[in-house]
Amino acid sequence: MTTHNLIGGAWLATHTGVELVMPLAVQSRIGGRRSTHVADGITTETYVESMRPSSDLRGHLTFHLKHEVLHLELLSRVFAQIEPQELASWISAEPSGQYARRAGFLFEWLTGRELALDVMPAGSYVDVVDSHKLVAASEGLAEPNKRWRVRDNLPGTRAFCPLIRKTPDAQQAMQATWLQRAAQVTQRVCRSRPRLA
Incomplete structure (x- = not known):
C-alpha cells in the first residue's frame, strides 16, 4: 500500500513519524472501489477517491474520528508531534x-x-x-x-x-x-x- 493512498489514522501516523505499539484496528486507504477486508483482527477499509480527506491534520483527524475506531495511543503520539x-x-x-x-x-x-x-x-x-x-x-x-x-x-x-x-x-x-x-x-x-x- 503506497503512503499516498493512506487516509485517517494511517496517514496521521505516517506523516508524523509515529510508530505504534498497538496496530490500528482499522486501516483506511483510497483505492479503486469500496471494500472491506479483515485479517488477523485488522480491518482494511478501501474507499473511493471522492472520500479522500484534505491532506492536513484537520482532514485526516476528522476522518479518523468519524469513520475509524478511536485509537488513543495514536492520538497521544500525534498530539505530541504537532x-x-x-x-x-x-x-x-x-x-x-x-x-x-x-x-x-x-x-x-x-x-x-x-x-x-x-x-x-x-x-x-x-x-x-x-x-x-x-x-x-x-x-x-x-x-x-x-x-x-x-x-x-x-x-x-x-x-x-x-x-x-x-x-x-x-x-x-x-x-x-x-x-x-x-x-x-x-x-x-x-x-x-x-x-x-
Missing part, C-alpha cells in the same frame, strides 16, 4: 463542529495541556467515544465537559483507558447474563451435593 496552534486554528474556524470539539477535548485530556482558543466551542453536547464502535462509560457515568461541549464517556483515565471494540464476539459476550448463569450453576451444584447429617 503544533497545538494547528489544532486550535481548526477549532476556532469550526467551533460548533463535533469532530473539532472532540479533537480539542482529546488533545487536552491526553496531553494535560490547554489549547489557546480565539473562539470558544459551541453546539449540542456529543459523546467523545462512539458507543456503537467501542465500549464506553455508561450514560449515567459520562461527565459533561462545558469547555468542549462533549460528554466524557471514556471508560478510564488518562493513565489507563482500555478501549474495547464492539466486535460480534464482544457483543455476544456482553449480552450474556453471566450473573444469572453463575447463579444457575451454583444452584445446581448445591442441589446435587450430598448433605451432611
Whole structure:
C-alpha cells in the first residue's frame, strides 16, 4: 500500500513519524472501489477517491474520528508531534463542529495541556467515544465537559483507558447474563451435593 493512498489514522501516523505499539484496528486507504477486508483482527477499509480527506491534520483527524475506531495511543503520539496552534486554528474556524470539539477535548485530556482558543466551542453536547464502535462509560457515568461541549464517556483515565471494540464476539459476550448463569450453576451444584447429617 503506497503512503499516498493512506487516509485517517494511517496517514496521521505516517506523516508524523509515529510508530505504534498497538496496530490500528482499522486501516483506511483510497483505492479503486469500496471494500472491506479483515485479517488477523485488522480491518482494511478501501474507499473511493471522492472520500479522500484534505491532506492536513484537520482532514485526516476528522476522518479518523468519524469513520475509524478511536485509537488513543495514536492520538497521544500525534498530539505530541504537532503544533497545538494547528489544532486550535481548526477549532476556532469550526467551533460548533463535533469532530473539532472532540479533537480539542482529546488533545487536552491526553496531553494535560490547554489549547489557546480565539473562539470558544459551541453546539449540542456529543459523546467523545462512539458507543456503537467501542465500549464506553455508561450514560449515567459520562461527565459533561462545558469547555468542549462533549460528554466524557471514556471508560478510564488518562493513565489507563482500555478501549474495547464492539466486535460480534464482544457483543455476544456482553449480552450474556453471566450473573444469572453463575447463579444457575451454583444452584445446581448445591442441589446435587450430598448433605451432611
